Every structure is written in C-alpha cells, then in structure tokens.
Amino acid sequence: MKRRIAILTGAGVSAESGISTFRDSNGLWENYKVEDVASIEGWYRNPELVLDFYNHRRSELAGVRPNGAHITIAGLEKNYDVTVITQNVDNLHERAGSGRIIHLHGELTKVRPENCCNENDGFSENSVFDIGYGPVHLGDLAPNGHQLRPHIVWFGEAVPKIGLAIDAVERADMMLIVGTSLQVYPAAGLYRYAGKDTKIYIIDPKDVPVHDPRITHIRDVATRGMEKFMEILDGSRI
Numbered sequence: 001m002k003r004r005i006a007i008l009t010g011a012g013v014s015a016e017s018g019i020s021t022f023r024d025s026n027g028l029w030e031n032y033k034v035e036d037v038a039s040i041e042g043w044y045r046n047p048e049l050v051l052d053f054y055n056h057r058r059s060e061l062a063g064v065r066p067n068g069a070h071i072t073i074a075g076l077e078k079n080y081d082v083t084v085i086t087q088n089v090d091n092l093h094e095r096a097g098s099g100r101i102i103h104l105h106g107e108l109t110k111v112r113p114e115n116c117c118n119e120n121d122g123f124s125e126n127s128v129f130d131i132g133y134g135p136v137h138l139g140d141l142a143p144n145g146h147q148l149r150p151h152i153v154w155f156g157e158a159v160p161k162i163g164l165a166i167d168a169v170e171r172a173d174m175m176l177i178v179g180t181s182l183q184v185y186p187a188a189g190l191y192r193y194a195g196k197d198t199k200i201y202i203i204d205p206k207d208v209p210v211h212d213p214r215i216t217h218i219r220d221v222a223t224r225g226m227e228k229f230m231e232i233l234d235g236s237r238i
C-alpha cells in the first residue's frame with residue numbers, strides 16, 4: 001500500500017509561475033483592501049468591484065503555467081497516495097497533473113448563483129459551473145435567475161471543505177506545507193491534526209510562525225525546496 005502524504009499549499013507555490021502572493025511586499029493585499037474584494041460584506045457593498053478583482057485574477061491565470069514545484073508535487077503520486085489541500089484558487093495543481101485536490105478557498109474558473117452553495121443547501125455544488133478564464137459582470141445571471149458570483153470562499157464565510165482536509169491530514173504518514181504564511185484559519189491550524197509522530201516539512205523562503213518538534217523548515221523557494229524535499233524522501237524510509 002502506498003504511504004500517504006498530505007500537502008498544504010498557499011500562494012507561495014504559485015509565485016514562481018508569476019502569480020502574486022497576498023502578504024509579501026507588493027502582494028495583493030498591499031494593493032487592494034481585503035475587506036473590499038475578498039469578504040462577504042464587500043460583495044454586498046460593491047459586487048462590481050469584487051467581480052472586477054476576480055476577473056483580473058482569472059485573466060492573469062490564463063497566461064501562466066504550472067512551475068516545477070506543482071509538477072514535482074504531481075509526480076509524487078507515482079509512489080505515494082497524495083492529497084493536495086490548497087488555499088489557492090488557481091488551477092495550477094490540476095494543470096500539473098495532481099489527481100486529488102481539495103480547494104479550501106474555492107476556484108477561480110468556477111461560478112455559481114449567489115443564492116446557492118451555502119448553509120441553506122448544505123453547501124451543495126450542484127449549481128456550480130465552469131466559466132474558464134472569461135469575465136463575469138453585474139447582471140450576468142445563472143439559470144435560476146440569480147446573479148452569478150465567483151465560487152470563492154470569502155472572509156466571513158464558512159470553509160465547507162475543511163472537514164475533508166482534516167481527514168486527509170489525520171490519515172497522512174507525512175505532511176508537507178509549501179508557500180503559505182499560515183496566517184489564515186482554519187487552514188493555518190491543519191498541521192495540528194497530523195499524528196504525534198508524523199513528520200511535517202515546510203518549504204518557505206521566510207521564517208515560519210509555528211514551532212513544533214515535528215516540523216522541519218526547508219528555507220527556500222518552492223521549486224528548489226521541492227528538489228530538496230525529494231532528496232529527503234529518497235533518503236528516508238517513508
């Protein structure tokens with residue numbers, strides 16, 4: 001039986017593809033107010049601004065490609081049972097070939113009517129559909145007659161897939177965390193669900209805010225960090 005690896009990724013894994021992170025200098029949250037473009041209150045206040053923000057992100061995504069880190073992560077599936085848990089709304093893990101991906105914060109290339117996929121319908125994704133890389137405008141309606149909104153989890157909203165992510169971490173024989181500042185919960189707390197003897201590797205060029213005897217910090221960018229991680233895997237029993 002293949003050993004299980006749970007991989008939590010954040011904006012840093014896509015940085016070398018040319019996608020901005022959120023909290024680094026010149027990151028997205030330096031140029032936009034998070035409460036305006038990524039919160040449910042922001043959507044109620046000014047949906048056009050929010051649609052515009054995600055329209056830009058979507059068209060940017062059309063022009064970038066997976067980098068070596070995404071590709072190495074996908075390649076791990078040859079020898080391991082891999083679950084990718086990503087906070088990213090891009091589709092670069094899919095395009096690199098990863099098979100099992102949990103998108104904690106939603107997906108840029110999907111939309112849904114604004115009255116669906118919430119507490120009232122048990123977060124059913126029946127009305128979610130793909131729109132590719134094109135824009136969504138105010139007045140664009142779903143088949144049920146309601147305004148379309150991005151299929152994104154905003155601040156102030158539930159994170160319906162967190163249970164699936166916790167299960168994957170609890171069952172993992174090893175955990176890998178790549179390119180996240182671990183500032184946003186519940187994703188930031190996922191590593192706590194790893195078994196008490198489970199090794200946790202974190203790839204990030206900056207200091208990490210967590211201190212735990214299970215953690216080894218590989219201080220590097222995602223592409224080179226993944227190469228180092230592969231050397232560690234080759235030399236270990238797991």
Ligand code: OAD
Pocket residue numbers: 009010011012013015016021022023024027034038087088105153154155178179180181182183184203204205206220221222223
């Ligand atoms: P952040 O921007 O908070 O953190 C990015 C992390 O990636 C930082 O720790 C950087 O040091 C690291 N990093 C930068 N370049 C890197 C590289 N080339 N290789 C590896 N690591 C690199 O992004 P997230 O932690 O993903 O949510 O942010 C979490 C959530 O906050 C996002 O999903 C988004 C945001 O608000 C929503 O919008 C709901």
